[in-house]
Amino acid sequence: MSFERDGNQDFSELDIQFARLAERLGGGEAPEIALAAALASRARVEGHICLDLAEAASGNPVRQKGGACSPPPLDRWLEILAKSPVVGGPGDWKPLVLDGTRLYLYRYWDYERKLAEGLRGRAADDPGEIDEALLRDGLNRLFPLNGGETDWQKAAAFTAVTKRLCVLSGGPGTGKTYTVAKILALLLEQSDTGFRIALAAPTGKAAARLQESIREVARILPCPESVRACIPDEASTVHRLLGSIPGTASFRHDAAHPLAADAVVVDEASMVDLALFSRLVQALPARTRLILLGDRDQLASVEAGAVLGDICDTGRDHGYSSSHRIRYEKMTGETLPAAEPGEETSVLGDCIATLRKSWRFGEGSGIGAVGRAVNEGDGRRALEAARSGRFADLRWLDLPRPEVLPRLLEERLGEMPADFRDAADPEAALKLLDRFRVLCALREGPYGVAAVNDLAERILRRRGLIRPEGRWYQGRPVMITRNDYPLRLFNGDVGMILPDRDAGGELRAFFRSPDGSLRSLPPSRLPEHETVWATTVHKSQGSEFDRVLLVLPDRDTPVLTRELLYTAVTRARNRIEICGRQDVFTAACARRTARFSGLRGALWGPRP
Template sequence: MRDERRLIGQLQAQGLLSDLDVYFADLLLAKSDQPSELLALAAAMTSRVTNEGHVCFDLNEMADRPLNGLDGQVIATVPSLHDWSARLHRSGVVGTPGEHQPLILDASGRLYLHRYWKYEHRLGFLLDERAGRQATDVDETVLRTGLKQLFPNTGDDIDWQKQAAAAAVLRRLSVISGGPGTGKTTTVMRLLALLRQQPGGEALRFALAAPTGKAAGRLQETIQQSRDSHPAQMGSLPELTSTLHRLLGVRHGSTSFVHNRDNPLALDVLVLDEASMVPVALMAKLLEALPDSARLILLGDKDQLASVEAGAVLGDICSGYRGPTPHFAEQLQRVTGESPLSDSSNPRALADSVVVLKKSYRFDSASPIGRLAGAVNTGNFKQAWELLEEGGAASQIRRIPVSEDTAKLAAGRYAKIFEKIGKEAAPSEIFASLNDYRVLCAMQQGPDGVTAVNRRIEAELRSRGYITGDSEWFQGRPVLVTRNSYGLGLYNGDIGVALPNPQAGGEISVVFPVADGSFRWIAPARLPEHQTVFAMTVHKSQGSEFNEVLLQLPARDNPLLTRELLYTAITRARSRFYISTEQEVFHSLVHRQLRRNSGLAEVLWQ
């Protein structure tokens, strides 16, 4: 087997394959009827790209071209797609879709780990099936009246929030995508009120969920605000939200859930916020657990970063959307009084399930932050860079040269937290100060990663006298939970602050906010895995927003730096956005799009 391992051994020695990738390839070589270098390469690459977030390895990206090492030297020549595919099919461990083999190769050259082919295939089928189901029990007269009441006409432009709400009432699957401040949550609260108004609506069982505890908490805050501001219209709507894992029912030590096809969820309407964060495996399991009659409403921003795990489900769902079918456009016109532009080129039912919200109510598209986000999202480097260069100290956006010490800037802002602690401020004031400002990083490790930046900010605060003593549990330490603890009710993404606990004689505890406005205190020794959070990754910031954001980018380019990462960071800021970068790195970010290899969009739209 030594000859078959030669190529992957060279790639491993250069750091291009991990030990896990090579181990997986070795397993398949041992099982194969015809082991070969090409099988080892395909297996190792499939393992590698899956860990990078792709659902599959596209053989087309490597076929019929030389394979170079890190030094640029050619270490192998990969055959054509046809020849490579033929060799793989003769191996005895690579099957075609529907077969039970460790690897599945489809006709387009996409090579999957078997479980990921199964997830994608099943998810595509379930989404397509649900999109094809129109709700047959809707009273259009009641709906028309409710839409007029909740979405009064404000001009001649199409009200996309109204369109989204109407579509969600009329269909079993609804996907509402929009950038920050476009009113996704406002829309969904109104559409839930519309469902309550329908015949039998008072008996509907609602559930509201999000991928992380942080996102679920923010959704609950927004819902409570809607209930408080519109008690007559929203008072009967659900209060509590849940993480997706808690909703499905975690089985400890297992990847399966309590709720599944054989034990479906007991609900009629499910709203899932921050859907862009949900990977293909989890989304497939969610669809399996939904009753056939239930409505599924997905909320998210298709242009944000995709999930950390494999897949870009929301992006794939929205990828082929150009407008509703002519038939559904007519129905929308009947109930909304507005005529959305239809798309007759694609008769797929999914076209009637997607609505994209276009108007931001958080910041005007003409504001500096709005213009910067728009320029980045469209790949307009020239405009984006000019906006950064125009920004001065008083501007909404500002570029900070990499030579400037951002730790000093950040420490100056975070000092407010320690000043409030010194005045014995209430936890609510301390959290308000903490959430006013956040440093974001592209990566966890490296000189400009979260770990290093947190250390520099902490050191600067110590040098200014705000942090004293040697304990890691200093007063004011902000803490990010990085692993779920169902026993404690703490979830990946929850943020707390270390403070003297008046209920424990002033001993340091970590205080966490609760959705009802109260706080809970937990001893540091009981916490699940966690880290200091003066700085956090852009990925971890999804589902959050801050008045001011400082994005610390690496001094050198990295393949992980993408347009989607930059757009996500910009849109976390409500009022000010600062970025530490130089032109070359920024140029690469704006032009490098995140592309996840997947066959889901093809299944849904072709």
Template sequence: MLYDYRVYGRQYPGVQPGGQRDPDGDSSAAFCPLDHHFARFISRFDAQPEIYHLAAELSKSGREGHICLDLSGKPEYRHVLQNSPVIGRPGEYKPLIADEHCRLYLYRFWEYQEKLAKFVKTMQNAECKMQNDESDEQTAAAMFALKKSFCVISGGPGTGKTTTVAKILALLAQSRKLRIVLSAPTGKAAARLQESISREKKHFLPEIQDIIPKTASTLHRLLGTIPGSPYFRYNARRLLPYDVIVVDEASMVDLALMSKLVQAISPKARLILLGDKDQLASVEAGAVLGDICASNINCVVQLEKSYRFGEHSGIGAASRAVNADDTGEQSLLLLKSNTYADAGWVELPAPNMLASCLKDRIIQGFQPYLKSLQAPLAALALFEKFRILCALREGPYGVFSINQMVEKILGKERLISGDKRWYAGRPVMISGNDYTLGLFNGDVGIALYEKGGLRVFFPSPDGGIRSFHPLRLPEHETAYSMTVHKSQGSEFEQVLLLLPDKDAVILTKELIYTAITRAKESVEIWGKEEIFRAAVSRRIRRSSGLKDRIEKTPV
């Protein structure tokens, strides 16, 4: 059955073919061809115009990170939700599911949510009796986690999440020999977790050190990716062979991946999630860590004390101010006050002045690593000292333009051979996955000369180095600057956050907070005051029923 977009455009203002917006209609109803394709498929089974529109909206909401479409404030759809043959109730097997709160789901998202909620509710009640008379926050958190088969440890940067989990693993390892695995959503986050745990376990007895893993893997590698398939080798029928699973940077894990992970965990195993509930949510649908922390279950530990940022730290003060500020006014005043040497504000230059204003900062930030290109590991370490973070990918203040600008400036200074696509010192970030090469989205490498020509060097999971010919790399891009989303799981000594000159819905409190907390030594924000205030006053709101399902799921 074919559908005339013009008919649906009249029925529902704002709907146009090709995902374009109708300036006279509802700008929120900008559907892309994929949304229309899904809507046409669903309408084969129910040709009501309302069903077409709801299916397109549901597809669009998933692309925007929502688990469901919240229709609780739209009583005009209630009759359709209750009577359409393509919409089922919880427990039924139909393409779409509507719950008692008029939230509409794709069946698979409903199933993911149900399985995750059931796991959380069941595991949070599985306790081991242990004494806890510790006053130290980290040790108290560790003792609390020991009682739980499922535990979330949330905290900002420097609050000691990995120190806490190292204590947990050491205490668990004292009782019996356990099979422990460390994991994170990205290769970079896994490498950081591995480095942190390795540093912490040096304080333990040798026999305890031997039980705690030396390496960490990505979640996809842990579950066993099947090329070309959405399924994993480890699943509900073939469980992971581990007693303790630790997942760092859990805020980056979307609903589908978290649901698949918990289905692959033995009922006798422990799952420990580490993360910062105030950071950006996952790129894909869901805000799993935030929903779990917001629920009333008794398995969440919140670490408050920062051991990295003391009372005189501008980074710490700025991150706390952004979290507590509903208007952006107080955090802006703090950044502009010059009270702290490690956190500052720079008024955004016009696009035609940006290069000249950034020039000195770019040279200062990238020159040290460009002068150390003989040693791959040293170059990679020095490259982590400074990064430009952007909110957007496109536009004069976006990643693409800034990377081109940086290359032009460094080329004029003869720090790189800027007239070629590949040159010694070019930093690249992998933006696709290649399971054969072991290169994954977010991995960062540097091109260096070796006998025979240029090769791109990446850190290996065991702490060493590996290299590839540039032509063998999966999809990638230059990485002098990156989006704030891509920076999750990474830390840099110095961060320069570049905000756009126009407001955008992607600019949120969580984005500003995440950017600030990527910095270890200093952060500077370049922006317009009104854009910064708008961002800090805007929170990420993702439609989800996970919190409700966790609280209402019977054990």
């Protein structure tokens, strides 16, 4: 079978070669096998864990040399796949795995199975005897009464101590890291011996932020000094925690060589893809607590999966089992919402706490108002808030023609390169970089990252703020786009080209390490990277900026979803400007990100 590439299908060479291999291994008599293999390979690249055959069977024909190949009726397709020597059922070691109407690449079926088993087992496991009097005292001391409302931070802390799995979801400013610092204090108070805690995040920048936040909160916690001293003050990337082996995709820690930790905290968990999530859970000893922090409503990971969303069953609010509610009320005097009839079938329900109150974006915040409306899919209300002019931290800009975009951009870039040059040291320059960022929904096109970055450099050169020649210039912000394990630089890490005063003013690339320290290396040694005056919303996950300019494209596209808009809006700490067309904005609010997997069903049970 020989596919053609077109604007709708765009099979990669890998998809095509995998399809040919599947067809050859299957005897070459069933083009439906090759089609399924190519679509399953492409689905992974598009972020799905599996191919939904029911969806694919109702899709458009796929062009191939000699004509178009239409997917067969679903029943017929399932019958052909079930008979193929290339396709196995769950548990079979075959290139493709058929599970109901979901078709997986074997590796991703295995990742999903092991992750689901690991999470369900951890959620159901009793962590052992708890000193309830000590826990009651700690909860009341660290989370004083708040006037009768459910204190979701306290509920999360109770869960983290009484369960081996705790998932803490909440938007920016809801106090996730503030809460987890208190959770760590409670866990340490329960431990008579050394209690080993590991802090991690998907990127170096996110790890540094987690570390800084934990340090700040730990200093002021009302707990014994002996406890405060044991709260860890160093975080790492998930890759570093697992012990990435240079030159391979393997890790030193796995099921056979587990991590030496009693509790593992992972921040920005929405950014962790299925493969890494699965390998992390496999590397945890059975007794280890896993505490996940993140925002379930944000964009999913760049790679395959929407793991945090599936774990939280995003889109549904679950109550708690009667046993969990009774135990919590007995200890705190507060109540938790009850699970609906039939909901108590999943052990995960008691392990999830959602922080609902934003301490950063109150009722008078435009960022908060538009973020909530977008999250609820209410495009009309979100647009009204953005265009109203009522909020000091929010402004709507009608999308200009491409030739007018330079003027808009020039006003906002200001004197940033000069500010970097005048900064006292590289640390100060990197902090200045977080003052402003352009976020784009797309990479290509007149309103995409590539065009905006090129435009920014032309503007800055014309104004004499950067050198008119040479690839490297003082103040150039760069983002790593490919992991380099030996250099400990990972996809999404952001740095800056600056003179090294300790090396005679030689230009070097400075990056912040997860422990907060700075390190530098010659620019020529950098792995694949790009200039980052502007970046995609996807790449901005895990970062925050004082001011954000969000540039939307001039036409609707499936990439534009409410999760993308919500993520973009909540990257801004102080002010956001949304530059777009009204119809494109409201269409995005109405569209949800769909990533096919079986993980949600494996964790929560089948849906009616």
